[in-house]
Amino acid sequence: MTQTALEPLPPDLFPADCPVESVPVLGGRKWAWKIMRCLESGPRRFSELRVPLVGITPKVLAESLRAMEQDGAVVRTEFDENPPRVEYALTPLGRTLLGPMDAMCAWSREHLGSLLAAREEYERAH
Amino acid sequence: MTQTALEPLPPDLFPADCPVESVPVLGGRKWAWKIMRCLESGPRRFSELRVPLVGITPKVLAESLRAMEQDGAVVRTEFDENPPRVEYALTPLGRTLLGPMDAMCAWSREHLGSLLAAREEYERAH
DNA sequence: GGTGCCGGTTACTTCAACGGTACCGGCGCC
DNA sequence: GGCGCCGGTACCGTTGAAGTAACCGGCACC
Numbered sequence: 001m002t003q004t005a006l007e008p009l010p011p012d013l014f015p016a017d018c019p020v021e022s023v024p025v026l027g028g029r030k031w032a033w034k035i036m037r038c039l040e041s042g043p044r045r046f047s048e049l050r051v052p053l054v055g056i057t058p059k060v061l062a063e064s065l066r067a068m069e070q071d072g073a074v075v076r077t078e079f080d081e082n083p084p085r086v087e088y089a090l091t092p093l094g095r096t097l098l099g100p101m102d103a104m105c106a107w108s109r110e111h112l113g114s115l116l117a118a119r120e121e122y123e124r125a126h
Numbered sequence: 127m128t129q130t131a132l133e134p135l136p137p138d139l140f141p142a143d144c145p146v147e148s149v150p151v152l153g154g155r156k157w158a159w160k161i162m163r164c165l166e167s168g169p170r171r172f173s174e175l176r177v178p179l180v181g182i183t184p185k186v187l188a189e190s191l192r193a194m195e196q197d198g199a200v201v202r203t204e205f206d207e208n209p210p211r212v213e214y215a216l217t218p219l220g221r222t223l224l225g226p227m228d229a230m231c232a233w234s235r236e237h238l239g240s241l242l243a244a245r246e247e248y249e250r251a252h
Numbered sequence: 253g254g255t256g257c258c259g260g261t262t263a264c265t266t267c268a269a270c271g272g273t274a275c276c277g278g279c280g281c282c
Numbered sequence: 283g284g285c286g287c288c289g290g291t292a293c294c295g296t297t298g299a300a301g302t303a304a305c306c307g308g309c310a311c312c
Contacts, residue, residue, distance in 0.1 A: 028268080
């Protein structure tokens, strides 16, 4: 035996409050990732965000922004002007997320081809 | 003016086939992340995976594994033994995802406290 | 012949996110 | 007075992942 037996996986491998599930951009919010990217270059207005986020409805954008605000990744600033102006910006905490996001984007750029090829191969074989 | 005006965001900022949406662990699959972690240490059997994935049903586990197999992140190997044995393992492609995942986990370990604090602060203020 | 293990499948239900359409108040402008 | 801009809200329908519960075939063991 040159190979040692694999340790069994313990039932408590993941704590009940497993942290990863709470990471903002990971939590099942379709647009969060793109919104982060839009705010990367500076504060943006609601209607300004709607331009690159093609197809998003104001409802979903408002919901997403509010969720990200709750998570402390985004600040909402209201200006007392006319017509009314509201700006959304990344918080320092939000900015710290850009690093890990870049890592994922780099992976995607490098390996997405293999992934799509695997999908086609799977279709072919089944 | 010491501050330059911010470039407006172009409507084509994100290509139609934006890659990030296709990253396996990012695509709305609740258990994918944990499954990756379970397979990190070596190949595992179906019933072996059910131990740490507390609360997962066989249906959802089978679905998740099949989706990850389609994406080329996991291989399924059937052995002609009795009782039947099936092993799931990470592919080389799947392993390349572990790096970016570690970056996200590190972020989570470091900043989850601030995130939860922000959520409480938001509750308090609204 | 009954029981258990293994790796699932099937049918049904639930739920949250998303999408579609319409509409709002307050102000300025013509 | 009518229209448009801004930053949304209200109501409703759709969708897809997840959860619930029951069951399956094949073989070994007793």
